[in-house]
Amino acid sequence: MTAEGVLSFPADAFQRVLCVVAHPDDVEYGTSSAVAAWTSQGIEVAYLLLTKGEAGMDASTPDQTADLRMREQIAGSSVVGVSHVDFLDYPDGVLVYSLELRRDIARAVRRFRPDAVLVGSWEVEFVAGLNQADHRVAGLAAIDAVRDAGNRWVFPELIEDEDLEPWSPRWLLVSGDPRATHGVDVTGEPLERGIASLEAHREYLAGIPGHPPPRLMLTGITAMQGRPMGVAHAVLFRAFDFHAPPPIALEAMRLAEDIESAPGPAAFTD
Secondary structure (H helix, E strand, C coil): CCHHHCEECCCCCCCEEEEEECCCCCCCCCHHHHHHHHHHCCCEEEEEECCCCCCCCCCCCHHHHHHHHHHHHHHHHHHCCCCEEEECCCCCCCCCCCHHHHHHHHHHHHHHCCCEEEEECCCCEECCEECCHHHHHHHHHHHHHHHHHCCCCCCCHHHHCCCCCCCCCCEEEEECCCCCCEEEECCCHHHHHHHHHHHCCHHHHHCCCCCCCHHHHHHHHHHHHHHHHCCCCEEEEEEEECCCCCHHHHHHHHHHHHHHHCCCCCCCCC
8 A cells, every 4th residue: 555545556457458538638648657557567458539539629620630630649559558549430529428339338348358447537527627528428438338348138239249248347447536546656657658648649739729738747747646656656546446345345344343343231230
């Protein structure tokens, strides 16, 4: 355990991680430094992007923007050791929670068979302020799809038509959640690669007025997140381990044991 209760992941926690996000560049705002640390350890990481980010640049048409942002995403992914990058065709900016979206994410989980699925926060307010609509939908659909992927009676067509047997990841990792439980030390090369992965989105970032330089921004964010771990730079997550009992169950068991072991009232005697 590290300072303030934030843990490092066990060395053998996972060997395959699937990152599910709404847009190109969503992983690059800090999380890709953790991805760089994982891939350097031999962990295989894949990205699933639900949109192509075509609504993200006012100065170019959606088709031109989609082509640009996919190219920049593939380049940024390569910097941190990720070559498996899939884009779905959901519309940018108006992503809607649906059974179809859950099924498409569940399909990706069954195909890649990850030990961990990484998502962004689905809360209205997260560590960076008010969360964007697509981010909220993507996070909520992904956490539901993780359960869908492990249930053969949900979306049975994935078995019947595509021969994709159920798969249940052990871990769900949530970025952007202020209630962090685990972190990844990204001091040194992982941080440098993470910075380079965001810098790969140069044309997109150039169109955002006042956007801070990636190096300054990511250095500052990871330095803040490093404090709870007692390291120079870190990326933090709220982690759910589906192999562990729910926290409320552990607390209830501890309370029951305390009650059982407490001395009873003294017997009444004359």
